[in-house]
Amino acid sequence: MTTVLIAIAALLGLAALFGALLGYASEKFKVEGDPIVEQIDALLPQTQCGQCGHPGCRPYAEAIAEGEEHNLCPPGGETTVEALSELLGREVLPLDNEGAEDASVERVAYIREDECIGCTKCIQACPVDAIVGAAKQMHTVIADECTGCDLCVEPCPVDCIDMIERPVTLATWTWDRPAGIGRRPEQRIEVVNL
Amino acid sequence: MTEYLLILISAVLVNNFVLVQFLGLCPFMGVSNKVETAMGMSLATTFVLTLSSVLAYLTWAYILVPFELQYLRTISFILVIAVAVQFTEMFVKKASPLLYRVLGVFLPLITSNCAVLGVALLNVRQTDATFMSSLTYGLGAALGFSLVLILFAAMRERIAVADVPEAFRGPSIGLITAGLMSLAFMGFSGLIKL
Numbered sequence: 013m014t015t016v017l018i019a020i021a022a023l024l025g026l027a028a029l030f031g032a033l034l035g036y037a038s039e040k041f042k043v044e045g046d047p048i049v050e051q052i053d054a055l056l057p058q059t060q061c062g063q064c065g066h067p068g069c070r071p072y073a074e075a076i077a078e079g080e081e082h083n084l085c086p087p088g089g090e091t092t093v094e095a096l097s098e099l100l101g102r103e104v105l106p107l108d109n110e111g112a113e114d115a116s117v118e119r120v121a122y123i124r125e126d127e128c129i130g131c132t133k134c135i136q137a138c139p140v141d142a143i144v145g146a147a148k149q150m151h152t153v154i155a156d157e158c159t160g161c162d163l164c165v166e167p168c169p170v171d172c173i174d175m176i177e178r179p180v181t182l183a184t185w186t187w188d189r190p191a192g193i194g195r196r197p198e199q200r201i202e203v204v205n206l
Numbered sequence: 207m208t209e210y211l212l213i214l215i216s217a218v219l220v221n222n223f224v225l226v227q228f229l230g231l232c233p234f235m236g237v238s239n240k241v242e243t244a245m246g247m248s249l250a251t252t253f254v255l256t257l258s259s260v261l262a263y264l265t266w267a268y269i270l271v272p273f274e275l276q277y278l279r280t281i282s283f284i285l286v287i288a289v290a291v292q293f294t295e296m297f298v299k300k301a302s303p304l305l306y307r308v309l310g311v312f313l314p315l316i317t318s319n320c321a322v323l324g325v326a327l328l329n330v331r332q333t334d335a336t337f338m339s340s341l342t343y344g345l346g347a348a349l350g351f352s353l354v355l356i357l358f359a360a361m362r363e364r365i366a367v368a369d370v371p372e373a374f375r376g377p378s379i380g381l382i383t384a385g386l387m388s389l390a391f392m393g394f395s396g397l398i399k400l
């Protein structure tokens with residue numbers, strides 16, 4: 013009888029000791045907030061464009077931390093997807109920008125200036141302030157600042173904004189990417205063009 | 207000193223827990239898809255294994271043996287390991303949220319990693335176990351686990367892009383590779399006689 017009691021007492025003592033230790037540790041190592049959100053937010057382009065379906069980059073960062081896909085950011089492009097995959101240890105996914113023609117072609121907004129009525133609606137829509145102009149004056153796009161997010165196309169009442177392909181210049185031209193090793197498409201390795 | 211070195215080499219190479227004793231195969235197959243994840247898992251397992259090996263020895267020497275409760279070793283060691291894992295989880299969550307996210311479900315799964323219980327049980331089976339020898343044994347087992355896990359992950363990263371026949375893709379070629387590695391580790395078997 014005593015043996016059993018000793019056994020029970022020993023295990024109980026052990027359990028109580030460990031319980032106390034864990035209780036202390038949970039107080040000591042309490043995590044405030046979720047620091048991963050900050051890190052994700054720092055990688056997003058901060059265009060606040062809303063193409064991911066969230067009202068801005070910060071809410072999207074929170075959603076990614078909750079488990080949402082990390083490939084919904086067209087302004088960030090493949091680079092952001094790769095950086096996020098690196099940070100989160102998830103697979104690199106192809107960029108998902110919901111049926112935009114071709115993600116690999118960089119696009120830029122272009123305002124047909126003789127049709128512009130100067131309503132300033134596109135200026136308000138632009139997340140990166142890449143459109144200059146004033147009320148009743150013609151607007152134009154600063155091509156270098158434009159991220160190609162298409163948010164200005166929708167608000168324009170006279171539909172004078174086109175998304176055009178960014179013209180290739182001496183500074184931006186590169187060789188075509190090689191086909192990749194491996195014979196089957198699924199074995200191809202993405203080759204980074206340096 | 208030589209004795210500890212022998213224990214270490216024996217646990218890392220000769221009696222490698224994964225490839226020779228076939229313990230801890232679940233994380234070995236599960237977390238070996240990426241080298242970085244494998245490294246994180248190795249770090250966490252190293253910490254838990256060493257800690258729990260020492261704690262298990264202390265429990266054995268100062269609680270179970272004096273009260274003649276040796277038959278309670280399995281249940282008390284499981285308790286010790288669960289506490290060590292919980293503690294590590296809290297610590298990692300505080301110290302490196304990124305690592306915490308990368309390890310995901312595998313961190314709590316260290317609890318059920320049979321290598322951890324295996325180390326604790328095999329260690330106290332030796333009659334002349336001391337504090338230092340349990341520490342060395344735990345550390346050696348953990349280093350062996352880490353070595354094999356990282357090597358295997360490095361190989362799997364390359365296998366992922368290799369032209370493997372359809373029928374062997376994925377886990378099957380992984381298991382074949384593990385078998386070949388195990389054969390290779392048999393080459394160490396004559397190195398030390400303990």
